[in-house]
Amino acid sequence: MTRKQRRLYFVLLGMLALGAAVALVLTAISDSLVYFYSPTDIVTQRIPEGRRMRIGGLVEDGSVKKDGKTVTFKITDITNSLPVVYSGILPDLFREAQGVVVEGRMETDGQFHASEVLAKHDEKYMPKEVADALKKSGQWNDGKTPK
Numbered sequence: 001m002t003r004k005q006r007r008l009y010f011v012l013l014g015m016l017a018l019g020a021a022v023a024l025v026l027t028a029i030s031d032s033l034v035y036f037y038s039p040t041d042i043v044t045q046r047i048p049e050g051r052r053m054r055i056g057g058l059v060e061d062g063s064v065k066k067d068g069k070t071v072t073f074k075i076t077d078i079t080n081s082l083p084v085v086y087s088g089i090l091p092d093l094f095r096e097a098q099g100v101v102v103e104g105r106m107e108t109d110g111q112f113h114a115s116e117v118l119a120k121h122d123e124k125y126m127p128k129e130v131a132d133a134l135k136k137s138g139q140w141n142d143g144k145t146p147k
Contacts, residue, residue: 035054052104054101054129072084072111083110083111086102102116
């Protein structure tokens with residue numbers, strides 16, 4: 001084997017190793033991504049079941065039902081609502097008509113099974129994604145004008 005051929009083989013081997021490393025990094029990143037959706041996005045788009053995601057909106061009035069540690073409620077962006085099932089302890093700030101972001105998976109039963117519930121921390125804060133979804137649906141209330 002000549003020197004040029006050896007050098008070519010090392011360069012090709014290095015490029016192959018680099019390509020494999022990039023593929024592994026991209027696979028790891030795609031596995032850890034959590035997508036954010038509004039209830040309207042879930043209704044209008046075909047989203048694969050079992051994908052981990054976050055859904056944000058307002059807790060619908062009169063929808064919270066507790067059965068031991070299991071809580072069922074609906075998240076709404078005023079246009080559409082989505083049933084959520086959560087087993088665990090809810091945050092102290094969780095209540096109806098308040099902003100909430102839930103993380104979990106959409107299952108075949110048509111309900112979103114939440115593994116984590118995040119509630120807003122004061123009366124003026126709303127997660128950016130939730131505010132953007134409400135603005136997009138035309139239901140945004142900045143607190144200055146009555147509903």
